[in-house]
Amino acid sequence: MAHGKSGSGLEHVFLENRAALLRFLRARGAGEAAEDLVQEVWLKVANAPAGPVGAPLSYLYAVANRLMIDRYRSAHATALREREWTATQFDIATGRSDAPDAERLVAARQLAALVEQLLNDLEPPRVAQVFRRHRVDGVAQRDLAAEFGVSLSTIEADLRKAYRALNDFRAKMEVAQDEG
Amino acid sequence: MQADEQIRDQALSWALRTGDPAFADWEAFTAWLEADPAHAAAYDAVAAAVADAAEVLAAAPANDDAPLLSVARRRWMGGAIAAALAVVALVGVLNRPGGAELYETAPGETQLIALADGSTIELAGGTVLEMPEGTSTREAVLREGQALFTIVHNDADPFVLLAGADRLVDAGTVFDVKLGQSGLTLGVSEGAVIYNPAAANLRVDAGNGLVARPGRAPVVAALAPELVGEWREGRLTFDMAPLREVAEDLTRATGIAFTARPGGRDQAISGSIVLAPVLADPRSLEGLLGVSLTRRGDGWEIAGQ
Numbered sequence: 299m300a301h302g303k304s305g306s307g308l309e310h311v312f313l314e315n316r317a318a319l320l321r322f323l324r325a326r327g328a329g330e331a332a333e334d335l336v337q338e339v340w341l342k343v344a345n346a347p348a349g350p351v352g353a354p355l356s357y358l359y360a361v362a363n364r365l366m367i368d369r370y371r372s373a374h375a376t377a378l379r380e381r382e383w384t385a386t387q388f389d390i391a392t393g394r395s396d397a398p399d400a401e402r403l404v405a406a407r408q409l410a411a412l413v414e415q416l417l418n419d420l421e422p423p424r425v426a427q428v429f430r431r432h433r434v435d436g437v438a439q440r441d442l443a444a445e446f447g448v449s450l451s452t453i454e455a456d457l458r459k460a461y462r463a464l465n466d467f468r469a470k471m472e473v474a475q476d477e478g
Numbered sequence: 479m480q481a482d483e484q485i486r487d488q489a490l491s492w493a494l495r496t497g498d499p500a501f502a503d504w505e506a507f508t509a510w511l512e513a514d515p516a517h518a519a520a521y522d523a524v525a526a527a528v529a530d531a532a533e534v535l536a537a538a539p540a541n542d543d544a545p546l547l548s549v550a551r552r553r554w555m556g557g558a559i560a561a562a563l564a565v566v567a568l569v570g571v572l573n574r575p576g577g578a579e580l581y582e583t584a585p586g587e588t589q590l591i592a593l594a595d596g597s598t599i600e601l602a603g604g605t606v607l608e609m610p611e612g613t614s615t616r617e618a619v620l621r622e623g624q625a626l627f628t629i630v631h632n633d634a635d636p637f638v639l640l641a642g643a644d645r646l647v648d649a650g651t652v653f654d655v656k657l658g659q660s661g662l663t664l665g666v667s668e669g670a671v672i673y674n675p676a677a678a679n680l681r682v683d684a685g686n687g688l689v690a691r692p693g694r695a696p697v698v699a700a701l702a703p704e705l706v707g708e709w710r711e712g713r714l715t716f717d718m719a720p721l722r723e724v725a726e727d728l729t730r731a732t733g734i735a736f737t738a739r740p741g742g743r744d745q746a747i748s749g750s751i752v753l754a755p756v757l758a759d760p761r762s763l764e765g766l767l768g769v770s771l772t773r774r775g776d777g778w779e780i781a782g783q
Contacts, residue, residue, distance in 0.1 A: 322504065325511035327518040359504040363496060367529055370522040410534040417531075432497070433532035439498045454494060461490050461528055468527035 311354040312340055319362055326366040339365060416467055420459050428453055429460040489520035493528060579609040583623070586733020588710070597637065600626045602656075602709050604730035623730060624656035626707035631669065644690065647672040649681075654707045660723040661691040667706035715750040716767070724767070725780050732757055735777025745782040 312319075316336060323332040323339075339362045351357045417426035424446060431437045431445070432453075439457070443450045492510060495501050511517050583589050585604040592598050594614035601607055605623025609615065616632070620641040629637045629648045637648040641657045651669035655662065664671060665687040673680040673688055673696065680698060682688045687701030705715050709731055716724055722743040725736040731753055747767055755762040760778050761771050772779045 318505075318508075322508045322511075325508050325518065327515070327522070353502060356502045356504065360496075360499075360501070367522065367525045371526045371529060374526060410537060413531045413534055429531075430535060433528060434536045436499065438500050440500060457494050457497075458490055461493055461524055464527040464531045465486070465490070465524045468523065468530065 308343065308351060308354050308357075309340075312343070312358055315355055315358065319358060322359060323362055323366065326363070328366065335362070335365060413464070413467075416463055417460055420463060422456075424448075425456045425459050428456040432457060485514070485516055485520045486524075489517065489524050492521055493524040497525070497528065579612055581605075581607045581609075584733065585729050585735075586731070595630050595632070597627070597629045599628075600707070600710060602626075602730055603733060620655055620657050622657050624654065624658075624709065624727075626652070626654045626710065628652045629669075645674050645676070647675050652684075652706065653682075654709075656727075658723060658726045660720050660726070661689065661694075663690075664688040665701050665706035667703035712753040713750065714753065716747050718746040718748055721745045721747055721769075721780060721782060724769075728756065728763075728780075729777075732760075734760055735775075736760075737774065737777060737779050739772075739779050739781035742782050747782065 319339065320332050320336050323335050328335050339358060342361055342365070343358065414426075417429055420426060428442055428446065431442055432439065437445070439453050440450055442453045446453070488510065492507055495503070496507060511521070581589060581591055581601060583601045583603050583605045587603050589601040589605075590598060591601065591607070591609075591613065593609075595616070599607065599618065602624035605625055606621035607623070607625055608619040608621060610617060610619060616635050616637045618627075618637075618639050620639060627637070627639065627648070629651045631637075631648060631651060637651075639646040639648075639655060641655050641662055644662055646653075646655065646664065649670040649672060651671055652667045653669075653671050654665040654667075656664075664673065664682060666682050666684050668684050670681055670683045673682055673690075678696060680688065680696060682698055685700060685703055686698055687706075688696055688698050690696035708715060712731075714727055714731060716727075719727075720743060721738040724747045725738040728734070728736040734757070747769065749767040751763070751766045755766075763769060763780070764771055768783055769780050770783055772781070
């Protein structure tokens, strides 16, 4: 079932479920900002490129969830934006917090190499491929099971391995930073 | 601790489930989050780690054919990546057979070299270092620039560094060496280094540094260990350093061309700076070091005030 944008199904679903989305945002840790964020969810949805939405309520939740993840990421920027970039006096002096583009590009390539190495070291080698297909190419887990000729639970186990390794890696980076 | 691990495992499961485009059970996820505020925090940590990784992978080609970690070149990015690199690069040590290896960094870049014995050499920007017999030997030649040496000591086979006309022999050591127009600067944060054992034979212990300016006798003086290799964390400290050395060090660290104003090259500059603001705006140096900057082509000319 396809829904259009404002004035149609999706907006209706949003208004009907606004309270549930608010509750979700608060449970996700939005606190005082929940009201503003639920509005931001709608703005994102309304401004997204038009296209049919199969499960509108799940779609709204997923947008809200991503919004919270991105908020967390910018608050805890570890990898691409070094804490020092934002925490030194230069922030106050210039109001700028982004490294020059070239700098960021080199850093991103460096980090990509690290992430790739980390994933490639996981066994079996399929884990790295499954992670990339799922998280970079956006292929659903069920479809990956068919693509790799394994069961859905095997795909889940592969992804769990990758997630755990990345979670540990990020925690280590944060420790390294706190010590630095 | 056990409870933390349990929460982390649950967070992993939810990150797996919610990350799938087919996920629909948002009410159950909400209920789990509401059960304990620590749940949202654990979930965010996993989700952010995965999102970061996916983002950097998406930005890089799938099969990058560039040689990766063992000779990774990078600009300065602070402690986190350096620490992570150190871990991974050591795992990825290439056990090359003998043969000269030449390492060169452009200004603004750094590079980590892992030696076969577990020692590491971190090159600052604008540096040329040679391992005449390869990375499984105990001899290196610093042609120019700056590097931090973390050497696994072996009494029977001490590590020897040739820097210009000078010979440095380690005695169980973490040390930083800089070779430029203003001579040689050595800082020792662990162990000791013997400077020119066959001639001056000066022992420089941890917590000390040595400055050998051209045409003058070398001077040993106290140096705070945390200043040794501080360039890796994006900091530089100058203690009565000639302006030309300040310009050279800044160029090496930032990749921005700094020159000293003719006539004022030997003016003494003191101060400690963080590089991030300098990269963002070179003029921030004016207030930090009490100098004035003038634009010269692609670079900047520094003058004392």
